[in-house]
Amino acid sequence: MNTADSLNHTKWECKYHIVWIPKYRKKSLYKDLRKYIGTTLKDLALQKECKIEEGHLMPDHVHILISIPPKYSVSQVVGFIKGKSAISIARTYMGRRKNFTGQSFWARGYYVSTVGRDEETVRNYIKHQEDEDKRIDQLDLF
Numbered sequence: 001m002n003t004a005d006s007l008n009h010t011k012w013e014c015k016y017h018i019v020w021i022p023k024y025r026k027k028s029l030y031k032d033l034r035k036y037i038g039t040t041l042k043d044l045a046l047q048k049e050c051k052i053e054e055g056h057l058m059p060d061h062v063h064i065l066i067s068i069p070p071k072y073s074v075s076q077v078v079g080f081i082k083g084k085s086a087i088s089i090a091r092t093y094m095g096r097r098k099n100f101t102g103q104s105f106w107a108r109g110y111y112v113s114t115v116g117r118d119e120e121t122v123r124n125y126i127k128h129q130e131d132e133d134k135r136i137d138q139l140d141l142f
Helices: 031-047 074-093 114-128 129-140
Strands: 015-020 051-057 062-067 112-116
Touching: 015 074, 015 114, 031 051, 031 074, 051 114, 062 114, 112 129, 114 129
Parallel strands: none
Antiparallel strands: 015 062, 015 112, 051 062
16 A cells, blocks of 8 residues: 555555546446446556556546656646546547547546545545435435
8 A cells, every 4th residue: 555656766555535527417427337447547647657557437527546756746636537538438438539629528627636645535425425425415315
């Protein structure tokens, strides 16, 4: 868990908890799309030398614990992942083969926090987020 990664001249341990939502917070992350997005996000992260340590796709938002090398900024990596995944989703599931301008699958912005020494707490939060949301939804019914 607390192992440092390395580049040619750098030892580093930079992990972030990142959350973002689909546009208009539509509950669109289901079934085949959910599986597709999971593998797509992991592949895109690897292109930027990042690793998604933990992730969970909720129906209306995405939680990931990602390790980002210090040579990239968080905004650069998140922008790349969100942008390229939106294009991929549009081509695969929305039938758009050519230009994908002026439209987006993801909403603008994201939430980020550094993980630091509380990595295990963040991992558990991400793993059990769906159960907690269901529990809160049950409480709201009464």
